[in-house]
Amino acid sequence: MSGLIALLDDVAALTRIAATSLDDVASMAAKAGTKAAGVIIDDAAVTPKYVTGLDPKRELPIIWKIARASVFNKLVILLPVAMLLKAFAPVLLIPLLMFGGLYLCFEGAEKIYHVLRPHGDTHVEADMDIGDPAKLEETRVKGAIKTDFILSAEIMTITLNEIPDGSIGLQAAALAVVAxxxxALVYGVVGLIVKMDDVGALLALNANTGVGRGIGKGLVRGMPHLLTVLSTVGTAAMLWVGGQILVHGLHNPDFIGWAQPYGVIKEVSQNVAGDAGFGNWAVTAFFDGVIGLAIGLLLIPIVTRVIAPLIGALTGSKAQH
Known part of the structure; x- marks a missing residue:
């Protein structure tokens, strides 16, 4: 009898340990996931363009293909690489994170630049000349997977940097949960977005009441505006996150250790909004975003006139961003 009681005690202790570990994983995943907000929103805003002009019946299967590839990218390729870096070359994490911050600043600034100086979307327009629908779908899926891999690498790097040191197993589990x-969040939202106009059209034509038909018409008319808002929020979030990464990276004593601009932003935010709360965060995010935009604008001529042509020469093809 005493042996059975001891066994039950051991089982209870293991259960408590497992529950604590799950809580730790959930806590780390939630904290880390919020830091990748800019990339997540941009991912959701970018992906719908890859099904533009295709058979509506193929929209969800295409998104499912991209989502499966995204899970593979994150769990099979990026997660093991991230854990190896964390274990054996942690000194590389901050430089990689800084590189990701520069990428986010460039992407966000370029979106704003192209609003001020409109041009066609070369990614989509370039493949519209493909006559075979199957070939067009294959081209779009490949393009989306490449874009997803870049954004996934940013998400995983940002997430890994936010996970505290500790058990490798817990870190890997938190990273997998975030991934x-x-x-699921990004491609679930994308699926809803690309089919919402179809749902609206169905309601507008077949709803039994005027309210239902009105809702359907509202969905059809509202989806382009929703995509615009989503793209705008994603751009702002990219500049904020990119600027924040660079500001904190420069301030990090393990990297460069510059006191500014981190010190100035912190002082201004405290003077304007106090030491904590939404106001402090908003002021800090604003200045991080301004710095991200400034750095991104400086990067545009470097990337488009130097790096892109160089990549094109090395790969033997015309580089297009």
């Missing part, structure tokens, strides 16, 4: 949840 799966973000993929």
């Amino acid at each position: 799966i949840c973000i993929t």
